[in-house]
Amino acid sequence: TSLSIYLIYTAIQVEITPPQGEISVGDSKFFICEVVGDAKDIDWYAPSGEKILPNRADIFVSRSDEATSTLTIYHATVDSAGIYKCVAKDGDKEAQATVQVKIFQKITFKSAPNPQEFIEGDDADIVCDVVSSPPPTIIWKHKGSKIQPAKDGESVQKKRKRGEKTPHLLPTIRVRHPEVNATADVGKSALLACDADGFPEPTVTWAHNGVVLEDGDKYSLNDDGSELLIKHVTKVDEGDYTCIAKNKAGEKTEEVSLSVFVQPNITYLSNQTASEFDDQVTLTCQASGDPTPTISWSFGNKVFTEGEQSVDRNVVVRSHARVSSLTLKNVQFTYAGQYLCTASNSIGQDARHMYLEVRYTPKILGSVTVYTWEGNPANISCEVEAHPGASVVWFRDGFQLPTANSTNMKIYNTPSVSYLEITPDSQNDFGSYNCTATNVMGSESKEFLLIQAEVPSSPVIQQVEPFSSTAVVKFEEPDSMGGVPIIKYRVEWRLPGQDWTGKEEDVEDDMTGITITNLKPETTYEVRMSAINGKGEGESSQASTFKTEPVRNNHRLSSNHHSLVSCLGEPSAPKLQAKVHSLGNSLKINWITQDNGGSKIKHYLIRYKAKRVSDWKPELRLPSDSTYIVLNSLEWNTEYEVHVVAENEQGKSKPGILTFKTDTEPTTVPDPMDGGSGMGTGAIVGILIVVFFLLLVGVDVICYFLNKCGLLMCIAVNFCGKAGPGAKSKDIEEGKAAFTKDECKEPIVEVRTEEENTPNQEGGGATEPNETTPLTEPEALARHKAVLLVREPH
Missing domain, CATH: 2.60.40.10 (Immunoglobulins)
Incomplete structure (x- = not known):
């Protein structure tokens, strides 16, 4: 067998919009170079043949996307005229297109003195020096009448006995801008203008698609009709407009082209639903705009471009004209989420979100092993991801938990996690527990192990x-x-x-x-x-x-015997460690004195200063048992130096030295209570006192009715003759022991368990675990502890 490889080269095509450009001096205009086919480089070249670099101030080149580059000429001058070239390259493939830019300069009178004086009888050369681009047509008038040169150089004007006769002149039209660009649907207007000359003075009208335009809500004309203002431009306004100049000599017309560009607008995008393991799901986005927008997709931080996006070819983007599709193959539950469709062209962009819903069977997460010991509660966490939501059931040995006999087990459920709390009573409580999650798509089970914890091995x-x-x-x-x-x-x-x-x-x-x-x-x-x-x-x-090491000796000279005598030494320099407090301008410094020099440390001496200054802060003295100091109210963003010296009977140690830098001062957030209309401090204190008083009254009332004690009970007994809490009542019928003063002089003894006072016995529900609930409690108390209460008889 043989393998044949065919290489297909796709030609590159380049098109410039608009194909030609006419700009007035001082105006700006942009040209779009669109490339059909793959092009690695798109470059613009000036009329001089030089490549236009991006750092030029008068001409700016920007690449909008892989197939589009924009050339913008700012504040055109006469030197801006010429032929500009757009060249697209991809390897050895190259294509180019050109656009001719013409620069128009408004009519300017360089020299036209006024007045100009002559001697009667002489020939008069009247000066009128005018410049413009293209060259202007100069018309002379005398007393309101145009002067038309004759072939023999004599004036056309001929005087007759009974007056003067002036010929009619056919109108001429000069269009200010043959091509006008506008953006649709942004509430802006477009101005078309043409200037007409002739004799008699011509009237100017405008027409579009054969219909004469008149003043109204859509169009506005100035007094002489030379300017047509099109209001609230839309795409349907695009096309050629005819400027018509008419007088008795005849009629003249010129065309003005209006190009209307449209910002992108996403016209179709809808949410999709799929199930896990489907073959594929396709998301579709449609957009309008002129120039035709390019459409891209993104999911979180991932941006998808044209073609296959992954090694496994599970993500494919296909675009045609104004429609783009994103196809996700072999659907996974991780595909679910919000996707962004973005349409962009040289005018602007539009973006909209859509949501892909993926239905899938539950996925159970969480650590499969949990350690604890007898009497210590532990949480087994069954974290479930599912859509739609799943119900969770716990099993052990095929029986659903909790069973009637499993009083040491509780279940807490949150939207995403189910907790099985177990307080092992014996070795039988350790072992395997099953968590099963079920939704309409199916079910998933996972075994969790509760293992007897052991004491650690030795370091x-x-x-x-x-x-x-x-x-x-x-x-x-x-x-x-x-x-x-x-x-x-x-x-x-x-x-x-x-x-x-x-x-x-x-x-x-x-x-x-x-x-x-x-x-x-x-x-x-x-x-x-x-x-x-x-x-x-x-x-x-x-x-x-x-x-241990010997004490470091400090030799000194005896004054009496003029000899060296050995004595105890001074401490070693403290070893320093620092920790910046959360405030940012406070520092905690810990120290360890590794050698006290053979005698007890008397105290520690601490001094510190900002490194940029020479003066130290006042020296601080701390007791010998001190191991740290906290330096507060330090300057922000400042480097400090700290010295710590240990002193014993023999002298001072060398200083332990530490340098550090405080944080930058955080931005202060104004306190809303600082406002002028806020409540005063006295009012706040008064409110707090009233609240505290009401709270005390409420507690006293509760004690009166529930426990037969408190201030109200004292008033009722001593002033109202009410029987005291020790009197006989229906408590005997309810099974409670109560004795009066006369019946018993011994202390009343009750024996009950703490379980009787728990919220669960009073009808309260179990507290739901949260992120702070520990899996194990190192010093857990027993569930049921006997309490002996002794009350003195009244």
């Missing part, structure tokens, strides 16, 4: 970095977390053979070390670590041995 001590009185224990997190996050680490140390001393540190991000303090210099210690999660504390790591 691995990598290194101990000792100092004279402190040590930094560096470690790796445990291999096993036990299924739930680690919340604390415990570090313990001791002298060999003695009891352990320990402390706990909360877990922080990227935590790799813990500092232990109050150690003795040159002493051997053992250290071990353990991790703590919600289930409890894991096993301790294997003990590591380290020895």
